[in-house]
Amino acid sequence: MVAADQESFFATAPPLGDAVAVAAKLQEFIARNSSRSHPSGKRALPRTTRPRCGTHATRAGLSFHRTPEGLANPRASLSCDVRAEGGGRRRIVCVTSGGTTVPLEQRCVRYIDNFSSGHRGAASTEYFLKAGYAVIFIHRRGSCQPFCRFLPDDSFLNFFDITTESKVQVVESHTTVVKKAIGEYSKAIEGGSLLKLPFTTIFEYLQLLKMVATSMSSVGLHGMFYLAAAVSDFYVPWDSMAKHKIQSAGGPLDMKLSQVPKMLSVLRNQWAPLAFCVSFKLETDSEILIQKAEMALNKYKMNVVVANLLATYKEEVVVVSNGERNTIRRCSKDEDLEEHIIMLLEKSHSKYICSSADACSKNGYEKVIPLGIESLA
């Protein structure tokens, strides 16, 4: 059923305009980066190994409690030597970011959009790069970009001054932040560690994701998917879509939307079966959030689901894995929640590689079953 749905989705979707060029860039990026070695564990971790903001761990069903020392500094508790492993093959993460649109007309004037600034994906990309990952950043056109998060929405010109010699310069108060951003951005671009691929519609997004995932299957356990994009659940199949702008003179509009085929299970089972997979769950109702996150974890065999509420997504997330919940809460507005999410995920990914590689050497590579994170406590 799922397979038939997804086949029909791709068969009827308008093809990507620049598929050949994108595929070539992608192959080159993956080949180049996967032949490098991963920075050592010491460098890969952000400077502060102890999270500054509140991190709480709990087993599913129990009330939240402060984490034991082992989790606050998770490296201490890892059973195999992840630090040594850190020097192995370079890891690649595919970060998806921003909302997908669903066109309502083929010559599109109206579309359904999903709330997402792309801030989480952009910030996470910065921290993945710092942790030594190569990043494929699949992002919504016009959404928030890595190293540009400080950019104000509508007062770009406030960044500039004209000097007495009538030269353009950056306003003094913004110099530090701009200088830091340029330095880090240039390093990522010149070092060839960041590949940016833009999308707008659900059709473009899923075709890009499929292309990246099948290309990344060669990286095996060293690949990660960090699916922070807000992906449409409902859409109008291309072949049943109105060609022209829907006219309003015809009275109220009755719109029938189909479900977008759930691609997470296809990603897990077919496209990149060995990758470490992290998906996101955004809800508005706190009553159903954790339950929905655990459902996604089991149904789509994700390694981690990051659960967040629309009202508090900037302040708090719950990182849900097999039998484990870690709440990460921001203590001040100057902190990036993403720094702590990535810190936790990097360790979990290390452990996943280590455990799966152990299983590999015992059972043969082909039989490896993707694992969830076990308790780090």
Add this chain to the structure above:
Amino acid sequence: MVAADQESFFATAPPLGDAVAVAAKLQEFIARNSSRSHPSGKRALPRTTRPRCGTHATRAGLSFHRTPEGLANPRASLSCDVRAEGGGRRRIVCVTSGGTTVPLEQRCVRYIDNFSSGHRGAASTEYFLKAGYAVIFIHRRGSCQPFCRFLPDDSFLNFFDITTESKVQVVESHTTVVKKAIGEYSKAIEGGSLLKLPFTTIFEYLQLLKMVATSMSSVGLHGMFYLAAAVSDFYVPWDSMAKHKIQSAGGPLDMKLSQVPKMLSVLRNQWAPLAFCVSFKLETDSEILIQKAEMALNKYKMNVVVANLLATYKEEVVVVSNGERNTIRRCSKDEDLEEHIIMLLEKSHSKYICSSADACSKNGYEKVIPLGIESLA
């Protein structure tokens, strides 16, 4: 019917968060600017009075032909002395820009959006300011801003360099454009000629438009509305909207959307009956474009309707008024179509003020009926 619909729209819409502050800013802006005198006709016009790009005029129903000299330089053909009038009361234009959203849930994760970058509204605002108008810029949050049109979508950091003395500077090749933009932006802001009011949803947009229009009624004939925003035709009334995120587990989605009450006739008849009104018509089907534009002209008693096709809206518009069509076509990518649209509209507005004022002095102020532009040829 229309009155009942629009009353119910406003009665059930979630109220603007900062209505009191916005109203105060608006009153102050209008009072200050309408007490100033309008720059003389000579200054108000852009430097090039003869359009560089192709302008064609035609009477409705006739095929297009090159315009006579009188239209290419329309000032020459005006029957009353608009140049002298130019020194009168300062004109104020309300420019609306960008697309409105229609939330599908009260705690909104999904929404219907309308295709619009806001480029036309932003560019037009620049040319209205140059022509001496004070501008109230009602714009979609995050859409294109006046004097920032050169800003690239996703490579902001490419604008900067770090000098050998490790100071941040603007890259040489961008210096000219940034310097020009800062100069013009600062002039508009410091001169108090530009008021920016942001919206996201259809609810915010229509409440802002109503507030601005009723405030601008005091400016009478000297007010203009330039309605370039892409406004939703269909919406979900707030009180029948799902409170939480719609769950996808329930199968396909059947959405019933109501028509947004047509506010153009309310604007014309109640909110600002003396203002010069310009609306836009965007279609994807060239077969129905002009017919729909003329329908809007007659039905809503607009002075001008600017008609454009989605596929060519950057290259060509048809400016439709009573019995007249002017096609403005861009000859090169370096030209702004908006420069020529505003040039034409400023002249038409002058003529409108002049004719209506004549009618005023003959018939008494109360009886003035808004006029369309007559043929300028």
